Amino acid sequence: MKGFASLVHPDDRERMSQAMDRVLKDDTRYEIEFRAVRPDGDMVWLFTNASVIRTNGKAVRLLGATVDITDRKAAEDALRQRTRSLELMNAMGDTLISELDTQRIVQAVTDTAREVAGASFGAFFYNVTNEAGQSYMLYTLSGIPREAFSKFPMPRATDLFGPTFRGEGAVRIDDVRKDPRYGNMAPHHGMPKGHPALRSYMAVPVTS
Numbered sequence: 001m002k003g004f005a006s007l008v009h010p011d012d013r014e015r016m017s018q019a020m021d022r023v024l025k026d027d028t029r030y031e032i033e034f035r036a037v038r039p040d041g042d043m044v045w046l047f048t049n050a051s052v053i054r055t056n057g058k059a060v061r062l063l064g065a066t067v068d069i070t071d072r073k074a075a076e077d078a079l080r081q082r083t084r085s086l087e088l089m090n091a092m093g094d095t096l097i098s099e100l101d102t103q104r105i106v107q108a109v110t111d112t113a114r115e116v117a118g119a120s121f122g123a124f125f126y127n128v129t130n131e132a133g134q135s136y137m138l139y140t141l142s143g144i145p146r147e148a149f150s151k152f153p154m155p156r157a158t159d160l161f162g163p164t165f166r167g168e169g170a171v172r173i174d175d176v177r178k179d180p181r182y183g184n185m186a187p188h189h190g191m192p193k194g195h196p197a198l199r200s201y202m203a204v205p206v207t208s
Contacts, residue, residue: 009036119143119200123141173202
């Protein structure tokens with residue numbers, strides 16, 4: 001059992017141990033869903049059910065079966081995420097109908113978009129025109145304190161940001177640090193020192 005237990009995800013080991021203690025004590029059927037880490041590092045979901053086999057009143061082994069339920073758990077998770085997204089979008093619709101304050105509307109949109117996308121943080125930038133030409137103003141933040149961006153300059157229409165600021169379409173990148181458009185312009189050539197960690201990146205133009 002020790003060898004098998006080593007494959008169980010650390011977050012599920014105590015729960016499995018408690019279930020095992022109950023079945024050995026009460027002779028109840030052992031049924032549990034848990035995560036296991038394969039030798040190659042991949043995680044899978046398993047379902048195990050078993051009964052205790054006793055000899056002279058002493059538990060000698062468990063008799064049962066283990067089934068891979070990874071696909072089922074993934075489908076359940078996708079359904080939960082879709083349901084949650086629909087709930088957020090419905091709430092967003094109510095806000096758009098009932099709220100008149102632009103700041104609150106944009107903040108609600110930013111919060112909803114961040115949660116639906118599963119992002120750690122999100123920001124909404126507003127285009128403004130000054131004597132020097134085009135620049136961008138931070139309008140709302142979500143998932144991170146405003147102070148985290150207060151010491152950084154506003155973004156410019158760089159190779160990476162330009163398509164979004166010009167309204168050309170959405171940009172989605174798995175690892176922004178590996179994108180050829182990233183880090184091409186001075187003075188920072190990438191994220192400024194102290195900038196919140198950023199890897200996956202999605203930007204969507206908003207027009208009115």
